[in-house]
Each structure stands twice: as structure tokens, then as C-alpha cells.
Amino acid sequence: MSTVGVRVPATSANLGPGFDAMGLALDWYDELTLTPERELIVEVTGEGADRVPLDKRHLVVATIRRGLRAFGDDPDRGFRLRCTNTVPHSRGLGSSAAAIAAGYGLAWGLARPDQAPDLDWICDLASEDEGHPDNAAAAVHGGAVLAWGRSDAAEDAAPGTVTGVARLQLDPRVRVRVWIPEFELPTAQARQVLPETLPRPQVIAQASRAALLVHALAQAPELLHEATFDWLHQQQRGSLMPRSLDLLHRLRAAGVAAVVSGAGPTVLALGTVEQLAAAQEIAHTGFAAHDLAIGGGLEVNAG
Known part of the structure; x- marks a missing residue:
């Protein structure tokens, strides 16, 4: 395997009354690539290029390493990460959810290059990192989503975050x-x-x-x-x-x-x-x- 590439959308959460539960993917994307290397190299162009850390503290890097561990691979392997960011940061357009979803997507492609990504698993991991599933579910699954933690209201539920996602029908005129x-x-x-x-x-x-x-x-x-x-x-x-x-x-x-x-x-x-x-x-x-x-x-x- 030489390179893994991901494309991940901007998102909007809440949509008014759907607080922490509804999200929408937008046709505005960040694109990232990962190539195995002997050491960690991070390159960022576009949004955040002059502000984000270019080492293991980078959100995508940290997420890749968590993902490699979850997917049964070596979390300390080296790689070159190239991020082309277009989604504005700290504006309510899901830039952190996009980074987290991208990180888990890159980790999957690195650890399991011959398997189609398990989007439900990635969504669970991203939602746990985000703390709520609205942006994460929209970034992973696209379109409009209704998302919830299945253990939210069940006092006897097993610990851990398991995200339920319903893809919402959209009128094509919207x-x-x-x-x-x-x-x-x-x-x-x-x-x-x-x-x-x-x-x-x-x-x-x-x-x-x-x-x-x-x-x-x-x-x-x-x-x-x-x-x-x-x-x-x-x-x-x-x-x-x-x-x-x-x-x-x-x-x-x-x-x-x-x-x-x-x-x-x-x-x-x-x-x-x-x-x-x-x-x-x-x-x-x-x-x-x-x-x-x-x-x-x-x-x-x-x-």
C-alpha cells in the first residue's frame, strides 16, 4: 500500500431545534492523504495552516493513532500526512468532526487497505471523540442524519458509546x-x-x-x-x-x-x-x- 486518501465534508449541526441530534453534510470538502514514512511528517495547506501543530498534537494525527490501535495496527508507525483544508475553523461548520472522521478513515485505509471501511464503526469512534453524534454522523454518512447514543435513556445500558444513525429523506429541491x-x-x-x-x-x-x-x-x-x-x-x-x-x-x-x-x-x-x-x-x-x-x-x- 502506497497512499491512502480521504475526502470529508463540512457539516452543520442542530439545524435549529435538533440540538445535538440532527446534522447535515455540505458539498464543501477537506482532502487528506497519508503515505507511510519512517517518521511523522505533517503538511497543511489552506485553513489553519499557520495555526495547527505539525506534530503528534495535530488532531488528525492523534485520531489516526487512536484508529490504528482500534483497527489492530501499530499506532506508532511513521507516515507523511498532507492536509488540504478548505472548511473554515471555529465557525460552526464541523471542522473538528471532519478532522476526526478523516483521521479514522485514514487509519482504516492504512490498517485494512483491502477492506471497505466500516462506516458505522468509524461513526461510533468519531462520535465518542466529539462527545455528541450530530456532526460526526453527518461527516461520516453524508446527507441529513438523525443521530443518537443508544444508551442515552437506558439506565441499565452497557457502558460505552454506540451511535444510532437514521439517514433522513431529503426533498431534492432543498x-x-x-x-x-x-x-x-x-x-x-x-x-x-x-x-x-x-x-x-x-x-x-x-x-x-x-x-x-x-x-x-x-x-x-x-x-x-x-x-x-x-x-x-x-x-x-x-x-x-x-x-x-x-x-x-x-x-x-x-x-x-x-x-x-x-x-x-x-x-x-x-x-x-x-x-x-x-x-x-x-x-x-x-x-x-x-x-x-x-x-x-x-x-x-x-x-
Whole structure:
């Protein structure tokens, strides 16, 4: 085996009411290659090239080594890792989930080059690393997903993370637009402001909108605006990203189904081409707008 290559998408988690449970892959990809060497060599171009560590602390390197151990191979073997990064970092577009999924994909290709990757196993490992399965499941499986830890509500469940994933049906008319600001927001900081409890009426409302979102994505895009309302996390994070929340409110006031992408600060909208056209009139100074389609999942090529 000479080289392993992977392609992994950007993702958006939550999609409004589906907090820590729903994710969407976007057609925006990082590409990485791994070649066996006598020692570790890390090369990064694009996003993060001037900031990420170029040694064993690199997130993809650490994940590769965990994956090699899990897949029955030598975790200390040397290799050259080349990362071509396009997914923005710390913007709510799943860059860490992409790095983790890519690392496990590369480890699989190195340890088991003659076998098709076990995406369910990779998703389990990536979800455990991330701490929640929404971005990880979307990065590995692609499309729109509903993901959960099977032991979440079972007091007598065996320890360990086992991820359940349901691939959601998508109306082919659904498209995505994102507005990416120049400022960053670390996910850990965004989680610190979330409430521990919600009043019962808000819990009921959140659950009903999350259920409606599954239906709206599958066959009723006209309901996406109603289906993407959230009571749990977006308003609470407003003080950390006031410009993002302002853009979100202006888009929703215009009838656009806009949400905070993941932990933010990127704003994302779902809809048909006609529905997203209403966003053209909304000023977005300080944000770069991109029109995207739904993305595929992790691809591993070993040869």
C-alpha cells in the first residue's frame, strides 16, 4: 500500500431545534492523504495552516493513532500526512468532526487497505471523540442524519458509546446558503452559556419543531421556516455572536428558514431556490455568503 486518501465534508449541526441530534453534510470538502514514512511528517495547506501543530498534537494525527490501535495496527508507525483544508475553523461548520472522521478513515485505509471501511464503526469512534453524534454522523454518512447514543435513556445500558444513525429523506429541491463571518467562536465557549433546564412548554415546542423538521426536509419545504425555530441554544448564545443573531433575525423576518450553524457563528438557511431568493435583499456586511448543495459522506481510497 502506497497512499491512502480521504475526502470529508463540512457539516452543520442542530439545524435549529435538533440540538445535538440532527446534522447535515455540505458539498464543501477537506482532502487528506497519508503515505507511510519512517517518521511523522505533517503538511497543511489552506485553513489553519499557520495555526495547527505539525506534530503528534495535530488532531488528525492523534485520531489516526487512536484508529490504528482500534483497527489492530501499530499506532506508532511513521507516515507523511498532507492536509488540504478548505472548511473554515471555529465557525460552526464541523471542522473538528471532519478532522476526526478523516483521521479514522485514514487509519482504516492504512490498517485494512483491502477492506471497505466500516462506516458505522468509524461513526461510533468519531462520535465518542466529539462527545455528541450530530456532526460526526453527518461527516461520516453524508446527507441529513438523525443521530443518537443508544444508551442515552437506558439506565441499565452497557457502558460505552454506540451511535444510532437514521439517514433522513431529503426533498431534492432543498438547498443551503451559509453566511460565514470573519470572527470565530470556539464550541466549548458556546456551550458554557446553555441553560441546564427549560420550562415544560418550551420543551414541548422544541420537540414538536424537531419532529416537523424531519417532515419538512423530506417533502414539505414550505414548512421549513416554522420547523427551524429553536428555544434551547440560539438566543442564549446571542451575547457571544450578536452580529450573527442580528442577521439570523433579519433573515427570518424576511421568511427565510435561517438557523445558527452548529455552535456558530455561521448562519445557515435551508430552502428551495425560490425560498432562498428572499435572502438576496438582506444586507450581510462582514459575512461571506456561499450557496451550497447537500454533501456526501466520508470517502476512503487506499491503493
